[in-house]
Amino acid sequence: MAAWLSRSVVCRNGKGFLSCPLSGARISFRGVGGASSGPGALSALQGKQRTVEDLPHLSVLELLYRMVFQGYYNRLHELQIFEKQRYGNIYRDGLKSVSVNTPQLLEELLRNDEKFPRRGDMSLWTEYRDMRGLGYGPFTTEGERWYNLRAMLNKRMLHPKDSAQYGGVISEVVTDFIKRMYELRQSSSTGDLVPDVANELYRFSLEGIASILFETRLGCLEKKIPAGTQDFIDSIARMFSYSMAVAVTPKWSRTFLPFWERYIAGWEGIFSFAKELIDKKLEIIQQRVDKNQEVEGEYLTYLFSNAKMSTNDVYGSIAELLLAGVDTTSNTLTWTLHLLSKHPEIQDKLNQEVCTLVPTDRLPTAEEVTKMPYLRAVIKEALRMYPVVPLNARVIAEKSVSIGGYQFSRKTSFTLCHYAISHDEDTFPEPFTFKPERWLRDGRKRPNPFGSIPFGFGVRGCVGRRIAELEMYMVLFRIVRLFEINPDPKMGELKCICRTVLIPDQPLNLHFVDRGAANVT
Numbered sequence: 111m112a113a114w115l116s117r118s119v120v121c122r123n124g125k126g127f128l129s130c131p132l133s134g135a136r137i138s139f140r141g142v143g144g145a146s147s148g149p150g151a152l153s154a155l156q157g158k159q160r161t162v163e164d165l166p167h168l169s170v171l172e173l174l175y176r177m178v179f180q181g182y183y184n185r186l187h188e189l190q191i192f193e194k195q196r197y198g199n200i201y202r203d204g205l206k207s208v209s210v211n212t213p214q215l216l217e218e219l220l221r222n223d224e225k226f227p228r229r230g231d232m233s234l235w236t237e238y239r240d241m242r243g244l245g246y247g248p249f250t251t252e253g254e255r256w257y258n259l260r261a262m263l264n265k266r267m268l269h270p271k272d273s274a275q276y277g278g279v280i281s282e283v284v285t286d287f288i289k290r291m292y293e294l295r296q297s298s299s300t301g302d303l304v305p306d307v308a309n310e311l312y313r314f315s316l317e318g319i320a321s322i323l324f325e326t327r328l329g330c331l332e333k334k335i336p337a338g339t340q341d342f343i344d345s346i347a348r349m350f351s352y353s354m355a356v357a358v359t360p361k362w363s364r365t366f367l368p369f370w371e372r373y374i375a376g377w378e379g380i381f382s383f384a385k386e387l388i389d390k391k392l393e394i395i396q397q398r399v400d401k402n403q404e405v406e407g408e409y410l411t412y413l414f415s416n417a418k419m420s421t422n423d424v425y426g427s428i429a430e431l432l433l434a435g436v437d438t439t440s441n442t443l444t445w446t447l448h449l450l451s452k453h454p455e456i457q458d459k460l461n462q463e464v465c466t467l468v469p470t471d472r473l474p475t476a477e478e479v480t481k482m483p484y485l486r487a488v489i490k491e492a493l494r495m496y497p498v499v500p501l502n503a504r505v506i507a508e509k510s511v512s513i514g515g516y517q518f519s520r521k522t523s524f525t526l527c528h529y530a531i532s533h534d535e536d537t538f539p540e541p542f543t544f545k546p547e548r549w550l551r552d553g554r555k556r557p558n559p560f561g562s563i564p565f566g567f568g569v570r571g572c573v574g575r576r577i578a579e580l581e582m583y584m585v586l587f588r589i590v591r592l593f594e595i596n597p598d599p600k601m602g603e604l605k606c607i608c609r610t611v612l613i614p615d616q617p618l619n620l621h622f623v624d625r626g627a628a629n630v631t
């Protein structure tokens with residue numbers, strides 16, 4: 111995610127002539143029109159292969175102007191749409207990253223991806239690991255080493271059948287979450303209001319993913335979060351909140367500006383907590399091995415039992431899985447509940463599905479929730495409207511590649527503008543309207559799959575996808591069966607800001623009105 115963050119800061123692009131009020135600089139391009147306006151007629155007429163030089167491009171100064179003076183600093187997702195309208199579907203920024211902005215171009219690029227896909231510079235994350243001699247995880251590793259690591263991490267996680275085995279663990283976490291919802295509602299003045307739902311869903315997601323990765327409960331859903339767990343949560347927040355400052359300030363300023371020290375303190379907290387839990391588990395396994403007892407367990411135990419993985423690799427991987435899995439899942443759920451609260455008719459339809467497909471006197475199984483078409487469509491549509499990871503990157507390092515009729519030499523960096531793509535009007539008519547029906551397989555024409563790929567694509571796609579989906583389906587199922595979700599009339603319009611992932615600009619408060627269904631546990 112750090113790579114996306116730093117990329118989002120530096121990779122902005124443009125086309126045509128545009129006065130930059132900051133500097134009076136003029137942004138120019140040599141081609142005729144962007145890819146949106148058809149092939150570069152001039153080059154084609156001359157029979158010349160179009161290259162990166164023919165793309166619309168603009169300077170870093172313009173990016174700075176847009177970020178600072180036009181306020182796009184935390185609305186980088188909206189900037190994608192602005193730039194697409196202004197500069198076309200494929201364009202280049204001053205730092206030579208090429209932005210692609212339509213499902214077709216995205217597909218062309220990703221189908222040309224390499225055996226060991228790269229997202230680009232991850233030094234923001236690797237520096238700390240190098241300083242402390244820690245192992246790299248799936249985000250930070252590259253090349254063949256990454257490939258081998260993913261081969262190990264994918265097992266017991268990536269296949270729907272693998273994730274189904276965590277159904278029981280997740281269901282227990284959902285039960286605790288629902289219990290907490292009842293408590294919060296009761297203590298509110300109206301008897302049904304839950305303040306700052308995103309914060310509650312963060313606790314849920316952290317508890318859920320930790321219960322799978324560490325095979326232990328952290329206590330995030332207890333009335334008072336244990337001190338160690340709270341320090342860990344604060345450390346994650348600290349690391350993320352200083353990432354941007356560290357990315358944009360020069361290294362020499364680290365000794366007198368406070369950002370680097372605070373950023374590193376964040377990493378220290380993350381790794382020391384993860385390490386403590388991993389070491390505890392390792393000790394338990396060792397004791398059982400010493401006593402010749404059978405070692406049973408799930409993900410962490412599986413990783414330890416894998417001879418190819420060193421303890422250092424396990425530390426690095428678990429920390430990165432944890433970081434990748436919490437904000438993404440919790441914010442997707444936050445946006446889904448927000449959208450449902452605004453669309454009672456969709457909520458009712460979803461309630462009907464969950465009450466019809468599973469008898470109301472028992473909880474659903476992992477297999478059942480993953481087969482519910484409307485439940486799946488609701489989450490898919492929420493992820494289309496709010497792709498929590500709104501931009502991504504690829505570097506095609508080993509070969510030259512042709513995208514959108516342009517030839518790019520090897521080592522070209524590409525920015526994948528997922529937010530603009532999933533709001534592409536040609537692919538998704540009324541792109542700003544919540545319509546889960548778009549995704550139903552009921553005979554209607556389905557959208558281009560590359561229009562919305564919130565988990566990425568190919569071998570470097572999200573390793574936690576199936577776990578995330580299962581967590582989201584299971585918790586949404588239970589919420590929708592028990593409650594009608596209503597907006598808080600006291601809240602102003604909820605806007606979306608980009609802090610590495612898409613988050614709400616203010617705490618989201620929602621009313622959870624009892625539907626009268628039994629709370630089966």
Ligand code: HEM
Pocket residue numbers: 229248249260319430431432434435436438439442498499502563564565566567568569570571572573574575577578
């Ligand atoms: C709604 C939830 C989630 C979303 C939308 C999401 C999205 C993404 C995206 C877009 C990528 C980049 C893929 C690419 O470059 O092609 C990614 C990578 C990754 N995700 Fe997720 N993710 C989610 C949940 C999770 C969870 C729960 C975990 C951990 C269990 C996880 C672990 C990872 C890891 C480790 C990577 C890096 C993979 C690699 O580089 O090999 N994610 N995710």
